[in-house]
Amino acid sequence: MNENLRLLKPFFRGFPIIILVMFLAVLSAKKYLNYVTPMYESTAKLKLADTEEGVPSANLFKDLDVFATANKIATEIEVLKSSKLMGKTIAELPFNKEIYRKGDMLTVELFGNSPITIEGTFQSEKALDKRYGLDVISKKEYQFFYPDSKTGISGKFGKPLKIKEGTLLIGLNEPYLESKNDAKIIDKYEFEFLSNQKILAKIDKDLDIVSVDKDVPVIRINLKSNVPEKAALFVNKLAEMYIKDYIESKFKAANTTVDFLKEEINNSNKKLSASENNIQDFRDTKKIVNIRQETETDLRKISQLKIEQTNIKMNLDAIKELNRYIASGKKNYLDLAPNFEAFTDLLSTEMVKNMKKLQADKKDLLLTYTPEEEKVKIIDAKLKDLIDYQIESIKNTEKSLQTKYNGLSNDITEFEKVFIGLPEKEKELTILNREFNLYETNYNFLNSKRIDAEIARSAKIAFHKIITPAEISKTPVSPIRSIIIVVAAILGMFGSIILIYLVHFAKAKVNDEFTIEKNSTIPIALTTPFIKLKEKTKDNFLKEAIQMELKGMIQEKAILVISSYDKAADHLFHSKNLANAFKNQGRKVLVIDATTQLEGDFDTQDYLNFAHPKYLSHTKSVFQNEIQEKMKNYDLCVIHNQSIKEDKLALLFMSLATQNLIVLDSRKTAEKTIINMELIKDEFQLPNVWFVLNKAGYNPSVFAEIKNLWNKYINKTNS
Template structure:
């Protein structure tokens, strides 16, 4: 958890800088807000006429825009932003002359709060958009200076000649009665704005949007440094929009009425001509009603065809019966014809008589022979009846054939009537179509004429100002709370960025995690900031025990403590380890290699007794240069054999005998300081170990987890500086 929060430590250490930056940014923002010009905003809401509902959709007022389509909200917004409408709105507001009260740092627009009223009478174009400085004295004398420093003098109420232009400068009596505390004698700035500049100022502050895409309501917002000015223009623009709508509607309606009158007269003449053509064609072709006449003839032909069909079926049946009877005439009694097509009563009675005679003959044949008179008489009767029946069938067939031919002739004659019908119908359709076109046009134009005349007479608009703009009491910008808060936050981020940059440029070891991420050499000890002797004693005794358990520390062993600088904790850790070993009644040799010279003629090695178990040996680095590496290493081995522990405070990396001393040691501790050792040196330890094959190399981190307060370090730095000055003094 601590390792994951290591990145926070530089910011915790630099919290005074962060707080100071936030306070400074807050103060700067507060100072800025004292001089910035506040902006006020007022909003008016305009509801557009909805042609799909309400009064505009009634029969009387329907489509008062004559041929206008449903209004597009975006189109109306662009119309409100147009040069034409803004120009009309500017005619309703006194925006031509701007008056400012001039201050040492900023200027304040007065508008209707100005104690003086400046009215240009004849103002040349070359003097428009030019700023003039107006000074009014206590006795109401005035002095006007232009940008070229030309001076024009006068008195309140006079008409002042400025170059070749005239302007009246007088007191605002109405305002001064209401606010008699207003100061008149002061420094002012005024400008007579051209129309283009007024429009550019309006465009810079106006915002026109739709409340919702499905709701025909437009919101007109305007920002200005004066609240009265901000409230006045949205209302003026909405009024100008409605007036322009009515004006355009009336003009369109007037033009439309004239156009419709001309078209109606033209269509009326063509309609009369079409009526006369239809009448003449009917008279020439004796047409009353083609449709009814045709329907009557068709109905008659249909009935005839039904009769023809029935006759044809009866005729076909009787033909089949006649053919059947004629083919079996010799054996008539053996025939079994179908008499469905021949069903009159006489034929039925004849069939019955034939059947009775057949039965009677069968009975007679039981008693008599074929040649008996009774049998012969019966055969004669049967022969007469069958001949009669066959002749009757033939006559019936002839009669049906005659009727069928007659019906076919009648149908053919009736159908001749329809030969001329298509042409008559085509001509009548053409004539009626032309007549209907002219009639529809005539009716449509008359209806539109009525609507246009209503629109011309009714000078009203269904657009409404549903929310007029009111004077805002609070400015919308600058937002003081947000600006101060954002300034403080920016100050915080700026300070944090500065701390981050300094921390990265400084590039110190900082913590155990940064060492482990940059080096493969294990950390043997992470020495915290120890405040007193008891903490030092406990920590280093614990460290010796841990090293012995891990097998790092053995009897008669040389432990070499090396670093890139002695200030990085080399001497401190080596001496404390020697003290801890001494407390355990070990015989300790603390050997320190110093760069300072010793007395001439002395040996390179000298000893001094610290206590009964600790001997401090001092080696002169300059004298050591006269000793070979082999002799030096043998010397160290000999000394180590005389003591339980030999602890060497080695020279810094880069010195001549630093690596030789480390090679002769059984344990090499490279000391790093979290506040002093550059992080880039960590990898160098790995390279040195690999290149020179140094035995048992471990790292010791001095002041691990130490994150001193910036205030404390500043105090210490000041105290150190004072001590230095005292010594010099």
């Protein structure tokens, strides 16, 4: 905490200077603000159409604005900055001419409030971008000046004035003068006709187009200008021209697209018709109605024939097997047990029943008659007829089934001939159909886009819109008076503080006890405060005499040498007052003066002057013997030494001392003196060296020091 206070002392000491510098800085800032040209800013916000959200996302409006896309904000910002769009904008604004009222310190542009009007026609662009001068002499006459010209050309209001590369017509702004009765006409003016390149350069320097947020399709257009009306006019017109240009571009694109689509539709229609004719010719040539249906029908017929053939084949195989079985046992036909599942007609079944009945009847007759009996033979004859008929019937059935089987095989073979060359037909028809579908899809797509483009061409609307139009700014954005003044005050404050500390560290004075203790091992005996009132001097030094006694510095017959490094006057105050303090304590004090500065301040019997040049030749032992001789009748000897820097007798007296007091002035003594004394003490082996800090804790104001310097200067001048 003490260290912080020590560092703050220069600040508190120089506080009046800080206040003064801050005051001057604020005055300078205000003076600067009176002459600086203020800049005004106007802002317009433009919302871009977003096909994903909001009104444009509806299908109806998507159709109306077929070319609307999810706008890339950065791309649209570049469109707004494009020279083409900027050129269209400035073409509709009165920015090609600037008129200024010229003052001694400040030139102000007059926009819409000029008492004069200036029109010009030029044969060459060399006349543009030049600042011409105009001195209005009266309400009828004026003086025209070329740039950097001291000689004027006389002219009259309302009459053309021929100049290099053009003609000017200068007149009075009657509507403005009628509205402003106190308008000042007679004055100095300047005017300039600007080329498009210079207008664009001036605008581009102060134009800022940014997005509100990377995910929000809103663009902020800012422009700074010394004329607030100009800033508001330009940003509003730029946003308006952006929307207008978008609509025009959309209409041109839609119109061009419609024409292109119509031509493409005609070409696509011809190709589609040719493709339809190719399919028809191929079907007629190949006799194709529907390949798929015809193929499915033929496959179904072949499948049915094959099923029928399989059934007949099964029956045929069964009949053949039956026929072979009967043929193998023809002589014993009635003993056979054939499987007649393959021969199941009703007649055969009935014949088998009859044969079984005749066989039973024969068995009954054989019980009575012999085989030769006529009745038995008749039965045998009947059986034989039935058996022969049955065998023949089976053979005929086999032949019939074989014929059917062969017929079905022939039919299947004939139907299968239909599929010969079918893949090639399908391939060719697929190619023709694919070509037709391609042309048909293209034709339908082009017609759909043509309808969309015609709708877009008819709907001259855009979903970009100005959500916040720019307004004429009432307060400038730069310079901001409050900030400039505050910054000037802060800079003045910090500048003065830095200067104060630079001076403080450059002077490098002793300042306080901490500085002494930091730079030396020599102890501090006394710290004498700055004493403003003389009546307090006695009490202070009595207190210091007691402190020295308590510290064991004052002994019987002690020799106290008081010195300083630069000037003997720096320790005169302590020499005189310490000697008096010891006398006031009742001690007999011998005062030895090595400078004559104490002459007349003490009784002659107690005062000894060693300042005479004759003492320069004395040795240490001579001084020592003389002092000891004088000290026989005294308790204490106080020597007011010379300055150590002069180095004549100062070190000699210090070597004789019982106690050496080195007075350091906190406001005058340089910090390096402490180190020098440390070196001197070690080099010359000086006994019992102590520091005395004079004006301890004294931190006078700068104004007080200035006053003291001024008083010294006056006194020196008077003397």
